[in-house]
Amino acid sequence: MSLPLILVLLLTSSVCAQDSTKRHKGEPCDPSRNRLNAETRKFTSDCDAMTFCSPEGECQPKGCRRDEFPFGYDPDVPLPWMCPRGQFCPDEEDKCLPAMPPGFACQLNRDDQCQPPPDRPELDNGDLTNRGAMCFKNACQYANITLGQSCEAENTVYVGYASGGRQFYNVVSRDRCAPKLWCNAQTSVCEPKATVGAACSAHKQCETYTCNTNNICMEPPGTPLRIQLWQYLVTGAGIIFLMVGMSITLFMSHKRSRAKRLYQIRAYFREQTSYRNSIISMHTNARSRISMYSASSTHHGSLAQFEETEEGLEDDEDDDRRGLLGGSLDLEITNRNTSRIVTIKVLTMRIVTTEIQKWRPVCPLVG
Template identity: 40%
Template sequence: MIPHTLFFTFALLFAPSLAGSVQKGGACNQKNNKLLAGSYQFHSDCDSVTFCNSTNLCQLKGCRRDIFPFGYSESSHLPDLCPNDQFCPDEMDACQPLLPVGSPCQLNRDDQCAPPPNFKQLANPRFGMNNNGSVCLNFQCYWANVTANQPCVVENTAYTGYGADGQEFIDIVSRGNCMTGLYCDSQNLVCKQTLALGQSCAADKECDSMNCLGTQVCGTPADAPKHFPIFVYIVVCFGIFGGIFGTLIGLFFVHRRQRDTEREKRMQYWREQVEWSSSLREKRCTHVR
């Protein structure tokens, strides 16, 4: 498993479906519907607002998965979101009832599977390991309710990712149907207890934090807030207030110097005016005499 400190493109799986170019009413072929290699985005011949129907013609989509779907203009009519007891498939042709355990489902579409009665106890939305306690593994619906040391089902999916240097790598995402706090061991196919911080690991799923570092030990969660020592906050506060007061004091001296300069200019002006007035009076007196 690759550390979560790198940028992963498998997040594109949750982006809007990649679309073709054929518009409404155009000819298409359902055989061309597929998941793209690397990102596993759904792709068809039709554009972003249509799907390929059973007569191999592009038809306006009958449902949507996103509140703000891709490809629609402001004046376009959006298809409806599905109610809680239904789902919108990758094709987005129409809402369909949730699927019971054992039913076929589309890749990584846990939301297509009906939740168990105790879904609140089994749900693990933080790391996306299941949806309301249900999970789609190997294109089949399961409940994530397997307890410790019991047989489980595992699905390993290889996604294409790119590091900070632009180099391509393969990231394997492994999921199972174990309860929260457990993971499905890929070798023995049984549920095991997740590991605490600092324990040796081989994959992210083995850690409570879902973050197995490059040193093969469990690290803090990738979304954990960064905590700093108290002295850092003290230094920052002093820096902020020091900067404020330093700016005020600096402005005070700058303005005082400007005021002194302006005052000297005015005094010089009035001195010149007084001298000029005195000179005029002396000339008048001389002329009268």
């Protein structure tokens, strides 16, 4: 079983044991046993959480409450009233009492039991006082000692327990110096409080009432992050420059890509034009050589018939070019005297092969 679980069980059992010893409604109690716990400074008595020990020595239902959600009440038990403004509920929670003027007795750390000074908003020090009034050494006083005046401090020690049962102490020091001032115990004079980032040795020395473990004044926990105007400006300018830079980069990249593609297209069409011119030239040379070969092979033929054949070849010039692109050219020449067909396909293929080797382009084909 882990140590934290053991501590939780021990604490629960101790609380249950304490509750079992508490007196309930209508049972006798001892008012002299009303006291503050020596470690936690919490009020305790012989009665349970729903009752208080009356001066008659009997546990009676509480007549008021300090907390909005009090501890220890059963769900079916109605909660007592909270005191209105100008009144307070004492530690005994027996009934509401009017706030006390300066000089009257009060209970430990119960600034709400003291009347705040009228029309003195400059004395308001947040949660450290009750709008300038405080319970200092069990008497209601005003926190109005100015800079350089003599002062005294009230130190209260609280005992806590860490893991493993180790004790630690938390000292809360209070004084009657005005807001933004603190009482130096060595000089007994009110001095200005330190700002955030300054060195400190106690919470009361800082304007934020928070001195960290590095002895530096810092913002209290839970403080909302405050963004300065220059941070907004720098962030906005950075976003704008980033958008402009990205736009320029994309524009230049797209422009370079278009130029490269245009160059490839132009090179492709130049090569296609070169191929076309080469094919036309090959066709012309092939036709002239075929004509010479036909003239020598048809020596016994009629010149008129050969001219008719040549005219037929000229009429089918487009078909001959497509035939050359396919890799063959078949020409049929008819010898009228011998009635035989002369095929000169082999001769044509040789001519085309020779011309292709002669007109082969240097640059590769761009796909």
